[in-house]
Amino acid sequence: xxxxxxxxxxxxxxxxxxxxxxxxxxxxxxxxxxxxxxxxxxxxxxxxxxxxxxxxxxxxxxxxxxxxxxxxxxxxxxxxxxxxxxxxxxxxxxxxxxxxxxxxxxxxxxxxxxxxxxxxxxxxxxxxxxxxxxxxxxxxxxxxxxxxxxxxxxxxxxxxxxxxxxxxxxxxxxxxxxxxxxxxxxxxxxxxxxxxxxxxxxxxxxxxxxxxxxxxxxxxxxxxxxxxxxxxxxxxxxxxxxxxxxxxxxxx
Amino acid sequence: xxxxxxxxxxxxxxxxxxxxxxxxxxxxxxxxxxxxxxxxxxxxxxxxxxxxxxxxxxxxxxxxxxxxxxxxxxxxxxxxxxxxxxxxxxxxxxxxxxxxxxxxxxxxxxxxxxxxxxxxxxxxxxxxxxxxxxxxxxxxxxxxxxxxxxxxxxxxxxxxxxxxxxxxxxxxxxxxxxxxxxxxxxxxxxxxxxxxxxxxxxxxxxxxxxxxxxxxxxxxxxx
Numbered sequence: 001x002x003x004x005x006x007x008x009x010x011x012x013x014x015x016x017x018x019x020x021x022x023x024x025x026x027x028x029x030x031x032x033x034x035x036x037x038x039x040x041x042x043x044x045x046x047x048x049x050x051x052x053x054x055x056x057x058x059x060x061x062x063x064x065x066x067x068x069x070x071x072x073x074x075x076x077x078x079x080x081x082x083x084x085x086x087x088x089x090x091x092x093x094x095x096x097x098x099x100x101x102x103x104x105x106x107x108x109x110x111x112x113x114x115x116x117x118x119x120x121x122x123x124x125x126x127x128x129x130x131x132x133x134x135x136x137x138x139x140x141x142x143x144x145x146x147x148x149x150x151x152x153x154x155x156x157x158x159x160x161x162x163x164x165x166x167x168x169x170x171x172x173x174x175x176x177x178x179x180x181x182x183x184x185x186x187x188x189x190x191x192x193x194x195x196x197x198x199x200x201x202x203x204x205x206x207x208x209x210x211x212x213x214x215x216x217x218x219x220x221x222x223x224x225x226x227x228x229x230x231x232x233x234x235x236x237x238x239x240x241x242x243x244x245x246x247x248x249x250x251x252x
Numbered sequence: 253x254x255x256x257x258x259x260x261x262x263x264x265x266x267x268x269x270x271x272x273x274x275x276x277x278x279x280x281x282x283x284x285x286x287x288x289x290x291x292x293x294x295x296x297x298x299x300x301x302x303x304x305x306x307x308x309x310x311x312x313x314x315x316x317x318x319x320x321x322x323x324x325x326x327x328x329x330x331x332x333x334x335x336x337x338x339x340x341x342x343x344x345x346x347x348x349x350x351x352x353x354x355x356x357x358x359x360x361x362x363x364x365x366x367x368x369x370x371x372x373x374x375x376x377x378x379x380x381x382x383x384x385x386x387x388x389x390x391x392x393x394x395x396x397x398x399x400x401x402x403x404x405x406x407x408x409x410x411x412x413x414x415x416x417x418x419x420x421x422x423x424x425x426x427x428x429x430x431x432x433x434x435x436x437x438x439x440x441x442x443x444x445x446x447x448x449x450x451x452x453x454x455x456x457x458x459x460x461x462x463x464x465x466x467x468x469x470x471x472x473x474x475x
Binding site: 024040041043061151218219248 | 310312341390392393394402413414420421422424438452474
């Protein structure tokens with residue numbers, strides 16, 4: 001068996017770090033008549049406690065649209081449970097200042113710095129999968145670094161590319177975008193087609209892309225895109241590839 | 253004559269005093285008016301005190317990361333131990349996106365064992381490495397062990413696509429599966445996962461769809 005790659009080992013070690021010590025707690029006062037407390041971070045989990053107006057609760061962490069809280073329970077006990085993000089509006093800081101949570105809203109989208117995108121589709125009738133990391137430069141411009149793998153019956157194609165993307169209407173929930181980039185295509189014919197088994201071909205390419213992005217829900221964008229790739233081959237004719245993909249992005 | 257002069261003087265003094273008194277009273281009433289207008293609040297106060305709005309930063313735990321170990325049954329090539337890692341991003345209480353990377357080593361086909369002839373694959377080609385990206389859906393629940401010992405759980409279904417590197421080729425692979433996640437604490441979970449990985453293979457001759465089942469046990473952390 002092949003040894004685990006180093007990065008995998010590092011990630012495993014990172015996972016073993018005591019994560020809970022990073023918690024950053026905050027005390028807030030309930031300003032509305034009551035807040036329901038659920039046993040878990042989903043609406044299906046039952047309500048087992050109610051915190052009343054004037055009580056102090058401690059926010060411990062959040063998961064998707066839920067906040068874990070600690071509050072005084074019956075007698076001298078302390079209860080721990082989950083409240084919805086909406087019920088945060090029924091609380092204030094202890095000095096009366098309102099609470100503003102960063103929750104992946106469309107406003108947070110405007111101030112994002114990074115995006116991670118996964119897409120699937122076809123590249124000249126071959127199934128293709130693309131993963132992209134994006135650095136958001138300005139409201140309109142962002143820089144994508146993407147990796148595509150297209151696995152066909154005759155060859156395995158891997159495409160690296162770096163491109164500049166212009167989101168035309170960044171303030172709209174649905175906006176078209178244009179992209180221009182360059183990279184490299186590595187084509188490996190199937191092992192059963194070549195006797196030597198190692199006939200790797202590397203070609204530089206330019207690409208243009210046209211797509212639409214839609215702000216879907218908390219921290220998630222949906223995208224659909226067409227890319228035209230021009231492979232700069234050694235032959236007399238340049239080769240053009242068409243890629244159609246759809247996918248989703250998560251922004252941070 | 254003397255009386256008349258005295259009277260006139262007195263009259264002048266009294267008039268002067270009265271005028272002074274009148275002037276003083278008028279002045280004081282002005283002052284008073286000025287004071288009351290100063291204490292009256294204007295409708296819009298331009299000096300608004302700045303409200304203290306602070307965007308707080310509570311630790312958000314939407315990412316789940318962990319390692320797993322289990323058994324993979326590689327069609328035609330025996331079963332082996334599979335080890336890997338997975339990372340998931342939870343979009344909401346039900347939906348998540350997950351990436352998996354794992355590796356195993358394929359054994360021999362029955363033909364290779366029985367005939368004792370030349371092997372189909374080299375040692376290097378027997379390395380079975382796969383990755384996939386899946387979308388998942390959680391059905392949230394609870395596990396009651398006793399009245400007071402209760403764990404949050406979820407049963408989930410996944411569907412994904414990825415690639416399998418086996419027999420010297422990488423193949424487009426579709427995966428589908430189901431699993432059960434038991435949250436021991438808020439951030440530590442144990443997962444049992446069953447997944448089928450399907451791809452087209454012609455390693456043993458004719459091209460066919462091969463099914464490779466994995467049964468794995470993971471420990472994951474939310475952070």
